[in-house]
Amino acid sequence: MLMSRILEDKLASLYRAGRLVGGVYLGKGQEAYSAALGCQLTKGKDILGTFIRDQAARIAWGEPLLDAFRTYFGSVLGPMRGRDGNVHRGRPKEGLPAMISHIGSMTGVVAGMLFARRLQGRLGDAVGVVTIGEGGTSTGAFHEGLNLAAVEKLPLIMAITNNQFSYSTANSRQFACENLIDRAKGYGVDGYTVDGTDLVECLRVVSTAVRRAREGHGPQMIVASLLRLSGHGEHDDASYIPDAMKQSSVGRDCMVVAEQRLIAEGWGTAAEVESWRAECRSAIEKTMAQVTKEPAPDPFKESWRALSTPELAEGMWLE
Amino acid sequence: MSLTYLEAIREAQYEALRKNPNVFLYGQDIGGFGGAFKATKNLQNEFPGRVFDAPISEDAMVGMAIGAAIEGAHPILEMQFADFSSVGFNQVVNQAATLYWRTNTPCPITIRLPSGGTAGSGPFHSQSMEAIYAHYPGLVILTPATVEDAYWMLLDSVECQDPVIFCEHKFLYYHLKSESFGNRELPIGKARIARPGRHATVVTYSAMLHESIRAAEELQADGYQVEVVDLRSVKPIDTDTILASVARTGRLLCVGEAFPWGGVTAEVLARVATEAFHLLDAPPQRLNSKDTPIPYHPNLWKAHRPTVASITDALRRLLRD
Ligand SMILES: Cc1ncc(C[n+]2csc(CCOP(=O)(O)OP(=O)(O)O)c2C)c(N)n1
Numbered sequence: 001m002l003m004s005r006i007l008e009d010k011l012a013s014l015y016r017a018g019r020l021v022g023g024v025y026l027g028k029g030q031e032a033y034s035a036a037l038g039c040q041l042t043k044g045k046d047i048l049g050t051f052i053r054d055q056a057a058r059i060a061w062g063e064p065l066l067d068a069f070r071t072y073f074g075s076v077l078g079p080m081r082g083r084d085g086n087v088h089r090g091r092p093k094e095g096l097p098a099m100i101s102h103i104g105s106m107t108g109v110v111a112g113m114l115f116a117r118r119l120q121g122r123l124g125d126a127v128g129v130v131t132i133g134e135g136g137t138s139t140g141a142f143h144e145g146l147n148l149a150a151v152e153k154l155p156l157i158m159a160i161t162n163n164q165f166s167y168s169t170a171n172s173r174q175f176a177c178e179n180l181i182d183r184a185k186g187y188g189v190d191g192y193t194v195d196g197t198d199l200v201e202c203l204r205v206v207s208t209a210v211r212r213a214r215e216g217h218g219p220q221m222i223v224a225s226l227l228r229l230s231g232h233g234e235h236d237d238a239s240y241i242p243d244a245m246k247q248s249s250v251g252r253d254c255m256v257v258a259e260q261r262l263i264a265e266g267w268g269t270a271a272e273v274e275s276w277r278a279e280c281r282s283a284i285e286k287t288m289a290q291v292t293k294e295p296a297p298d299p300f301k302e303s304w305r306a307l308s309t310p311e312l313a314e315g316m317w318l319e
Numbered sequence: 320m321s322l323t324y325l326e327a328i329r330e331a332q333y334e335a336l337r338k339n340p341n342v343f344l345y346g347q348d349i350g351g352f353g354g355a356f357k358a359t360k361n362l363q364n365e366f367p368g369r370v371f372d373a374p375i376s377e378d379a380m381v382g383m384a385i386g387a388a389i390e391g392a393h394p395i396l397e398m399q400f401a402d403f404s405s406v407g408f409n410q411v412v413n414q415a416a417t418l419y420w421r422t423n424t425p426c427p428i429t430i431r432l433p434s435g436g437t438a439g440s441g442p443f444h445s446q447s448m449e450a451i452y453a454h455y456p457g458l459v460i461l462t463p464a465t466v467e468d469a470y471w472m473l474l475d476s477v478e479c480q481d482p483v484i485f486c487e488h489k490f491l492y493y494h495l496k497s498e499s500f501g502n503r504e505l506p507i508g509k510a511r512i513a514r515p516g517r518h519a520t521v522v523t524y525s526a527m528l529h530e531s532i533r534a535a536e537e538l539q540a541d542g543y544q545v546e547v548v549d550l551r552s553v554k555p556i557d558t559d560t561i562l563a564s565v566a567r568t569g570r571l572l573c574v575g576e577a578f579p580w581g582g583v584t585a586e587v588l589a590r591v592a593t594e595a596f597h598l599l600d601a602p603p604q605r606l607n608s609k610d611t612p613i614p615y616h617p618n619l620w621k622a623h624r625p626t627v628a629s630i631t632d633a634l635r636r637l638l639r640d
Contacts (some may be wrong), residue, residue: 034567080421080422083420083421084421087370088421090422091422092389092391092418092422092424093424097386097389098421098422100413100414100417101413101414102414105378105382105409105410105413105414106382106575107379107382107383108376108378108380108381108382108383108386109385109386109414109460110384110386111379111383111386111391112383112384112385112386112387112388112389112390112394113332113383113386113387113390114383114386115383115386115387116386116387116388116389116390116391117393119343119368119369119387119392120341120390120391120392138408141378141379141382141409141410142376144374144377144379145376145378145379146380147374147376147379147384148373148374148376148379148380148383151374163449208502228551232547258534261375272360277614303418306417306419306420306456306457307457307459307481308419308420308425308426308480308481309479309480309481310477311508312459312481312507312508312555313555314508314554314555314556316557
């Protein structure tokens, strides 16, 4: 989570300096929960279906920093080769499907990956995590996907982050139930709530849900409450978030909470945390220095072909 | 023995399941019930654990098929009616169609769309969706018009590593019969001269092939030999075969059952106009359904879609020019 925060601060400053094209969407304030999800998963075995604020989960799962920088900078050596950018990246064959923008639509995809593995007899005790915001729970895709996963009793963890706002829309305009977790019963899945600002609590709850899924108890739904500590994207000043909410317990910064706890419990010292920060910064600078030297995509070298079967592409008639 | 178009679809799925252990079938009511049209009759018994009933969740069904394809499976999805695929549209055009291009991961899925009009089916059980899907890069759109093509092209779809939208025509399900499935003669993307001629070319596909052939037969009495080209695949379109036919005849009518704005017929005319304007002896023509939703009552339905009579009229006008 430390790496995620430092990386995202870097991305924010690159955005402000005009060095990144397109949008920048950050997970500041969500790192504890996100990292807890990622570190419960094993790369090469489990599936991580991300949303836009999962930098910490990606790192904890094992996505290399290189993939992040290469996608932001559009390097041809990256997994998306300049064809898609920023958080729209992944390596589907390795268990990290590359999210499309349409909210909710990764649910069915992760369900299908688990379904196929079970069909092929190689699911083992692997699980798939799907992350989504509270706003995303209003989509049909979320409902259809979770219901399908529940009908199939798939080991899917539906990790909802209630960060109080969907872009600028407050929860009162997003859903009418008292607490989103009440929906778990309606889907016939186990439900958990957690204080998303508290790393230790996140680890406890997420590990329980992941274990239950591994043990064959079907989909698990978690709702973590916290506050988004940035704009929706870096273009957004989030002036619609009331100060009182920022001051309240939901507005705590999970990084500060985790660091204080760590030091109070004697799990580490302030000096150690500082040295971890320095390590993160140097890894980030090194990666960025490498990526900024890499070739950008060249329209003359692009295949301009959307099908994997060359004979079926008919671009020449359409240009 | 005679085999129907619907039996061809069932038998092709049987064969796909038999040959390829990665194939599975997913769709509403397709298990024990055998599907709304019985296109999967008995398959669940014959292939236990590989034919699944789906919830009424077209979005999640397509999403799950994409996920399964990532893991090396080849799902065949049945949409109960092509019309309902609109609910899964997002997953088809934004997820399936972009997967290979974005991530270099092929997306081998086949989505069967029971398409087109039959009398009494009304606005929401009659649609032809091929043009909508063809608009998006990253999809292959097949529109078989014969029993043989229904069989072989469905098997071709399951061999294809790209997402295939398989538009099978409900009107042909029971009407169309053949003695056998024949042989695999043409690959995906190749059109077929269904009826040779030299005075005019009709380019068409799916159920309209049969109406067009009948129209061509009527005109034979007047001494006209009309060539009929069956596109078979609307994406890719076999432009070469179309142009070669127009080069022979100098006259083009393109017939489709779908709505008239844009679409396959407009695409064919655009290609002929841009590539072969100099070969045309008369302005190219097209004929589609009317620009309203598809009506329920047979009297209205028959007048909404192109018919032998309206195709014959259009051809007479074309030949007079
Ligand atoms: C289907 C769809 N509609 C709209 C959008 C535009 N959009 C992107 S993020 C977002 C807000 C999402 O809110 P939430 O799900 O609560 O997640 P958060 O951003 O708060 O983490 C919206 C409306 C989208 N990406 N997909």
